[in-house]
Amino acid sequence: MDTETKARSTLRRINTKRVTKAVKKLFIEANTVLGEDVVGALRHALSREESETGKQVLQKIIENADIACRKKMPICQDTGLAVVFVELGQDVHIVGGELHAAIEEGVRQAYNEGYLRKSVCDPFTRKNTTDNLPAIIHVDIVAGSRLKIIAMPKGGGSENCSAAKMLTPSAGIDGIKKFVLETVSSAGANPCPPIIVGVGIGGSLEQACVMAKKALLRPVGEQNRVDERVEQIEKELLESINNLGIGPAGLGGRVTALAVNIEMMPCHIASLPVAVNIQCHVARHKETIL
Amino acid sequence: MPMHSPEFLAGQESGMMKEKKMNKVRSIKTPLTEEVITSLNAGDMVLLSGEVYTARDVAHRRLYESLLKGEKLPVDLSQTVLFYAAPSPTPPKKVIGSIGPTTSYRMDFFTPKLIESGLRAMIGKGNRSPEVVEAIKKHKAIYFGAIGGIAALMSQSVKKVELIAYDDLGPEAIRKLTVINFPLVVINDFQGNDLYFSEQRKWRI
Numbered sequence: 001m002d003t004e005t006k007a008r009s010t011l012r013r014i015n016t017k018r019v020t021k022a023v024k025k026l027f028i029e030a031n032t033v034l035g036e037d038v039v040g041a042l043r044h045a046l047s048r049e050e051s052e053t054g055k056q057v058l059q060k061i062i063e064n065a066d067i068a069c070r071k072k073m074p075i076c077q078d079t080g081l082a083v084v085f086v087e088l089g090q091d092v093h094i095v096g097g098e099l100h101a102a103i104e105e106g107v108r109q110a111y112n113e114g115y116l117r118k119s120v121c122d123p124f125t126r127k128n129t130t131d132n133l134p135a136i137i138h139v140d141i142v143a144g145s146r147l148k149i150i151a152m153p154k155g156g157g158s159e160n161c162s163a164a165k166m167l168t169p170s171a172g173i174d175g176i177k178k179f180v181l182e183t184v185s186s187a188g189a190n191p192c193p194p195i196i197v198g199v200g201i202g203g204s205l206e207q208a209c210v211m212a213k214k215a216l217l218r219p220v221g222e223q224n225r226v227d228e229r230v231e232q233i234e235k236e237l238l239e240s241i242n243n244l245g246i247g248p249a250g251l252g253g254r255v256t257a258l259a260v261n262i263e264m265m266p267c268h269i270a271s272l273p274v275a276v277n278i279q280c281h282v283a284r285h286k287e288t289i290l
Numbered sequence: 291m292p293m294h295s296p297e298f299l300a301g302q303e304s305g306m307m308k309e310k311k312m313n314k315v316r317s318i319k320t321p322l323t324e325e326v327i328t329s330l331n332a333g334d335m336v337l338l339s340g341e342v343y344t345a346r347d348v349a350h351r352r353l354y355e356s357l358l359k360g361e362k363l364p365v366d367l368s369q370t371v372l373f374y375a376a377p378s379p380t381p382p383k384k385v386i387g388s389i390g391p392t393t394s395y396r397m398d399f400f401t402p403k404l405i406e407s408g409l410r411a412m413i414g415k416g417n418r419s420p421e422v423v424e425a426i427k428k429h430k431a432i433y434f435g436a437i438g439g440i441a442a443l444m445s446q447s448v449k450k451v452e453l454i455a456y457d458d459l460g461p462e463a464i465r466k467l468t469v470i471n472f473p474l475v476v477i478n479d480f481q482g483n484d485l486y487f488s489e490q491r492k493w494r495i
Contacts, residue, residue, distance in 0.1 A: 051493060053475075060440050060473075068442035074378045074388040077441040115387055117378040117461050126348050128460045157393045157415075157438065189486050190393045190416035192438035245493030249437045250416065251475065252489030282439045 011093035012145035016102035023106025026151035028114035030286040034065040041220040045255040054253030076282045079116035080153030082107040082135040091145035107135045150287040161187035164275040183276040189250020192280035197260045200275040202267035212277035215261035332483035337471040342373040354400040364455030368408030376461035388441035391415040427482040434474040
């Protein structure tokens with residue numbers, strides 16, 4: 001056997017048709033069925049919210065998730081930009097077409113056939129692309145022979161409140177906390193609180209942003225288990241954010257955020273990149289492994 | 291309740307009173323007359339019935355540019371409640387898809403001109419600019435907040451949908467919605483009071 005034949009025999013083939021089908025299903029599901037972790041966090045929030053108005057808002061949010069699930073309707077009219085995270089095993093051979101095109105076809109079908117709002121437009125003319133494309137696709141090559149796809153419809157309102165900043169190393173942990181708190185505080189009622197705050201610390205400018213977004217994929221209520229220092233900052237920031245008093249729907253209350261999720265990696269000796277990605281209470285993501 | 295009344299002032303001091311005031315729900319109907327608008331205070335919960343018109347980013351730019359050019363608008367602003375929203379597509383046999391408010395500040399650049407030209411009532415979510423609040427005060431207008439992200443629930447209040455203008459904008463087109471008991475709260479009343487500011491300050495630690 002020559003090397004090429006041997007390599008081919010150890011590769012696992014996945015047809016692009018399966019990819020398209022999976023992506024379509026994930027986006028429809030993500031937009032209509034709120035994750036159990038989020039619903040659980042909302043119920044917990046309801047039990048500790050002291051503001052009467054805040055309680056009413058949380059009750060309506062929970063009721064809405066129930067209606068959307070039962071009637072197979074979008075939880076929110078903003079069914080988002082189609083963000084897709086792909087973990088592609090290096091022993092996978094994609095056959096039948098191109099991976100990127102297969103994912104986008106799945107998005108197109110989900111948004112058309114699932115009656116999801118097409119919310120993508122040309123930045124200058126603001127003309128709608130009419131199929132919610134392009135999707136935002138991040139691919140990581142990983143070990144193994146599996147293909148993991150995570151669909152994350154991301155609403156524009158909370159995305160608009162997000163920010164990244166290149167802090168100086170002297171700013172330190174206090175500088176990071178200050179930036180996160182300022183970002184959430186100035187967002188106020190705009191991003192549909194209670195929010196989830198994804199934070200990326202370190203790396204480069206774009207890596208901090210990607211980490212902040214990936215941090216939003218972590219189940220709500222789960223702390224960073226890699227680094228105790230980070231776990232501590234998550235706890236402190238959650239408390240400070242909830243002390244802002246913004247409350248559910250911005251109408252005042254104890255619960256402004258359901259979670260603060262931080263991802264961290266080393267950075268350049270000159271830098272301290274920090275990105276804050278805000279997620280509304282309709283925190284949607286579904287995943288599958290092919 | 292007028293701002294200077296003893297009941298209101300008592301409410302300012304007592305948390306209990308404030309909660310009660312917040313939870314009192316009043317039913318109102320469109321068109322919203324000056325009499326109705328000036329009877330509402332920041333914090334009042336209302337159930338709105340009647341007709342509201344969806345318009346968001348691009349529709350606002352078009353309305354604004356038409357006003358600058360002196361063109362006739364597709365809606366009579368003085369009779370209109372603008373709802374900053376774009377629904378998800380309507381599935382077969384349904385009245386509408388999911389619908390809820392989008393963030394209002396993006397309309398702030400256009401809003402003072404629209405208010406000067408007759409607009410008196412808006413529905414959205416989030417803070418308005420000082421310029422918008424000033425225009426609200428000057429022209430006795432009102433800004434209602436709707437809860438964001440409860441669009442499946444809110445869609446149940448929509449009984450009829452009619453395309454009015456800018457259909458090339460797809461979801462962003464202006465649509466007339468006939469609504470029953472649309473749940474709203476007064477954020478900025480005609481006197482310029484701001485519910486987000488007053489409520490958030492109350493809970494800040």
